[in-house]
Amino acid sequence: MDLDHARAVAVDAARAAGALLLAGTGGAGGTVQVRSKGGSGDVVTDLDLASEKLLLERILTAFPSHAVIAEESGLLGASGGEWTWLVDPLDGTNNVAIGLPAYVVGLALCRAGRPMLGVVHDPVTGQTWSAIRGCGAVTASGVRLAAPYRxxxxxxxxAWTQGYTVSRxxxxxxxxxxxxxLGARRVLQLWAPLLSWAMLARGDIDGMVGYRAEAVDLPxxxxxxxxxxxxxxxxxxxPFEEGIDGTADDRSFVAAHPHALPALLALIR
Structure with a gap:
């Protein structure tokens, strides 16, 4: 499997989906159609569905033998295979629904449940971040990301995130x-965890805590x-593994620069 090629496909697909989302949220003659999804207060929009359709077409055309788990469509292809894509076509749907421009597109490629490639694209700023396991994380221009300790x-x-099924x-x-x-300077709840992860990787925030996070947008x-x-x-x-196997309880975590992590762990204890 050529992961550099897979990254190129994923980045191009995420940018195309981002352009679709940006056009749909730009107020050019239309409103976003929103409807409830499930009983936990989550919503889905017409843009989620259009973006997911585009992403699925791109991914399955390039990798027809791979399985895909998509936010709205669920599993496509056989489960338990070697390679599985995770597709979050619009991370931050609730933000889009109220007109808040804080949302991203996310893609991950997992091998036997373990993420090997991750791509996050922010349509609003036009920025894209990606990583191949063991090869570092980079911006679209190839600049290496290195989270600072400040x-x-x-x-x-x-930043805080939790799964939709978590009760009030x-x-x-x-x-x-x-x-x-009590212990933090600020706690952000962005309703777009992939955006929070990108902010952490860039050093915009110091740490992130998640409780029973969603499986599609975590890896x-x-x-x-x-x-x-x-x-x-x-x-x-x-230990924590950002894979797609396990239960919701396995997706609770604390993340920070290694020097900052002990204090953050002490804080939540």
Whole structure:
């Protein structure tokens, strides 16, 4: 498998989907059609579906033997194969629904459940970030990402994400959020976790905490951040793998620069 070729295909597909999304959210004569999805307050738009259609066509044309797990369409192809793509056509749908320009397109390619390639594209700024496992994370122009360590006496700037199935009265969520609010300078809840991962990889924020994160949008961002030098651990400080296997509980994590991670783990404990 030529992962450099796969990255080129994924980057081109993500940019094409991003152009579609940008045109659809630009107010050029139309409104975004929004409807509820599930019973947890999540929504889906016509742009999610159009972007996913484009991405699926690009990916399956280039790699017809690969399986795909897409946000809206679910599994396409046989499960359990060697290569599986994860497709998040619009990470930040709730933002788009209220007119907030904070959303990205995300793609990951996994081998036996383990992400080997991640791509995140921001249509609003035109920026694209990608990573191949073991080869580092880069911008579209090839500049290497390296998450900096910048301790602040006022506490870290953090991002929070949680899965849609997490209930409002979840005791663990309440305890984690209380600890973060007390110990952090700011806690961002962007409704677009892939964008948060990119911000962490760039050094815009100091850390990220996730609770039962969604499976489709976790691997691409986590791989990019890890390849930029970010360390990711389970909530108890144990090992964490950003794969597609396991349960929702396996997708709870703490991520930060290695020098900042001990203090962040201590904070949530």
């Amino acid at each position: 301790p602040s006496p006022h506490g870290p700037l953090l 009265d979840d005791a663990t969520v309440r305890a984690l959020k209380t600890a973060l609010e 691409a961002g986590a791989l990019i951040a890890r390849e930029a030098g970010v360390e990711i651990r389970a909530l108890d400080g144990g």
